[in-house]
Amino acid sequence: MKQASSKSVGVGTRLDRRLFLATLILTVWSIALSGRALAYQVLIVHSTDTPAYKQVADLIRTQLESSTQPKIAVLMMNTATLQEKGAVIMRPGTNLGMAIGVRACGVAAALENKIPVFCVLIPRSAFEKIQRERAGDGRVLSAVFIDQPLERQVELVRAALPGRNRIGVVFGSESFEQLPLLQSAIREAGLQLRWDKTAQSDALLGALQKVLTEADLLLALPDAQVFNRDSIQGILLTTYRYQLPFVGFAESYVRAGAILALYSTPAQIAEQAIEIVTRAARAKSFLLPAPQHPKYFTVSVNAQVARSLGVTMADESTLLEKLKATEPES
């Protein structure tokens, strides 16, 4: 008995063992693979490696990756890497591309792989420009703008500076397209608009003076031609000379001398982006929401400037509550 079946039994056992092992490995591998395949793949592209962008990108990535239901996998790179190696590095099966900043949005929207692209920290005008350029691509393109909706800005002016009914605005070539929207927002709030347009930087102070003689305050709308590091000195000094408050659109303006600013911090925009991506990851067939304004915002007040102008302003939290109360239910 011992000598007759030893050879055949030995071969059969080794093959069986190998087969078992192979099946075991394959099963585990495929489970692992399918576990990966079940995760929602997001590609985050940021414009440069400067700390501001990396911070936002890291924040989004950490939040997304910590989500368990659904599971989200994040791949992050800057625009340079994407442009050079994008096609190679990008995994097939990437579900969504998120771009942080104007440059990243432009690069992501130009990718050959027609994944839906979602841009954040991008001004509305810049996004609409990219949208127009990529109109025929057949790609789903959406965004969370960095600029605030005009209605919210007008509401802030009404809440913070009551009695100042004439809002002064200086438009540049880029912001000029917002004139009709602004006019209707101001009219709805029961206020008046006093505006002028400037085409060149040396005509800026003239246009500004014309507006300031007829307005009760100056509201800044983002336009690099009008508001930039070099022009802000002349603008703030002149507005202050007229003893009028200047309402800015970024936190840095409050530090420079604006009495008030309404803006969304990168963290707040990131929060909104995370919500949208998480919702996208949950849904089976999902269309990105339409490009939208930021949902979360901050109000900053410069107490010294308010005191110098003799303006009694409610504090930041009160103004924030007032604004939130008038927001449409989302």
Added chain:
Amino acid sequence: MIISFPKAFDDSAMQKKIADQHWNLRPGITRLMLSKLLAIKFTSKKQFQRCLLVSILLVTTADLSASVTELDFLGEMPVVLSASRLRQPASEAPSSTTVIDRETIRASGFLEIADLFRLVPGFYVGRVNGNHPVVSYHGLTGEYSPRLQVLIDGRSVYSQLFGGAEWSDLALSINDIERIEIVRGPNAASFGSNAFFGVINIITRHPAEDKGNFASVAIGNKGLRDTTLRTSLHSGPLKARATFNYLGNNGFDDRFDDIQRRFVNVRGDYQLNNIDNIDFQFGATRGARQRGFAECARTFDCQRTQKINANFVQLRWQRKFDTASELSVQVFRNYHSAREKGVEPIAQIGGPPRLFAIDNPNTTQRTDLEIQHIFSPHEDWRVVWGGGARRDSVRAPLLFSRADSINTDLNRLFGHAEWRLAPQWLVSAGAMLEENSLTGFDVSPRFALHYLPSSNQSIRLSASRANRIPTTFTEFANFHFDFGTIQLQPFLSSGGVAAETILSREIGYVGNFFDQRLNVDLRAFHEKLSDLTTSISVPFPGAINGTTTDYVNTSHATIKGFEAQLNFRPDAYNKVLLSYGRTAVKSNSPVLERTPPKNTIGMLVTRAFSDDWSASLGYYQTSSRSPNETQPFNQASNIPLARRLDLRLAKGMQTMWGRGELSVVVQNILDPYVDYSVANKFDRRAFVQIQLNF
């Protein structure tokens, strides 16, 4: 055996290295140029991109119309409305402050800066001669007004030789003034000694607010010619302007007081980064002015021409952390040289007067360094503190009978704090510690308490002590003429002149009504002055007339008064500015008692019509006074009540080159009045002025 995918994709470091090596092999033209320009070898794409971004940011001007990016929202902005630039609301200022702004300057029709002070309660502006104005407050003034500190953009223009400011020699155009803040009341705690009765703080327009070019020509009677030309430059972080001016004037009829003067003034601001900027200014004046009388045998004040050569340079570095805190370091140097040549007739026994040639050059230089820090340790607190060092150097061989320069050194330390201890209560306290080489150590404290019964009113109680250090002339005068057999000694100071002191107490009220359309500022004050510098006639056997003039501190005085200022702006077209001052001096010196005009009234009414027409009416009245002359024989003269009515009519227009304005000004429509001394009769002056921005 399970490969962890995230780690594979996190191979960014390795990939970057490959990418960099790859990138390095094929430099593009931009990279080659930049690397040559900056003498850097780029080793990574990231480094190059950063460098490129910074270079682009440095080179970009506002004209490169870039599109808005997120950097416009997230990037940094320079602090513009900084702690020093934010004006304190009038209700919280420790003293009554009068502000003369650009609009008022324009509506007044004045061409000379000194005239503007006619609109300030309690101020007296007179003309010693056609080219020498004197601006004084609360009386006690002679030809020079040494008891007011005068600053231009933080630079003191007080002359240590005779005291006061040389208004005609300032390289400053009235068109470049943004506003003048006049602090009525002693403020040595903030502005140092010589801020005795008050401080005049002239602030020029920031170069960022100048655009394009400006030209102004005024032609009038009495030989008036006043031409100004200004050009500005904005290039990225640099904003600068240059102003040129020529003035010619024949002064009063029947007086030897013509002036011809030209100056240049340059001011620039360079924004180094978001928190640092450098402000620089320099100017130079050249001119000639006539002074003296034809009849001068006894007065030593013969007709002569004085040649003026003055210049200044000022540099200030400011670090503006935010709108509540700022650090600044300022250094400036003023140089003023006046040289007069003339002839002095000396009476001779048995013969016509002999003529002696007089050459009187004098040079004054002031070099000053000051550091100042403003900060707000808590939202209810505001603190300003700092220190400085100054050297005044005066050289006047004829006046002092010595060839070398006389130096006066002064070191100072100051601090000032404001505390809002309750919503309706504000306390402020400050002090200046000074040590100078003439009178030693001195402390000048100041204290104020504000009660704000409502948001538009405030009542103020304040007390302050200030001193005035003697001028170089009063301390070292040795004015000697040696004509051989004839010796004259008009002045000989025995030295040891002490500093004058003032202790001031006041109660003030500030209110604004009808939505800031009406502003009211009232002030009642009581000032106790001691050790006032007085000139006395003492025997001097060596002189042909047997006497000389010495300076001692034997006078004291009490000054009481009331000031009111009203600013009414019912709508955008009409404006009324009214100022009234009442001053009464009680002193052991009858001369001093008569020096201030009892009442001064200044009124300016402006009205803007349609079609760019505007008109303004100015009325100025000062009651009788007499000068505090160093020359004994002038003390008796009493100057009667002076009344003056000015009218200005202007039409703005849009020309093919830019915005312009044509105006006609008539000064003193009423009867001629005696201006400062009986020798000066101010009759009617009129001029036409054309201004153009292009």
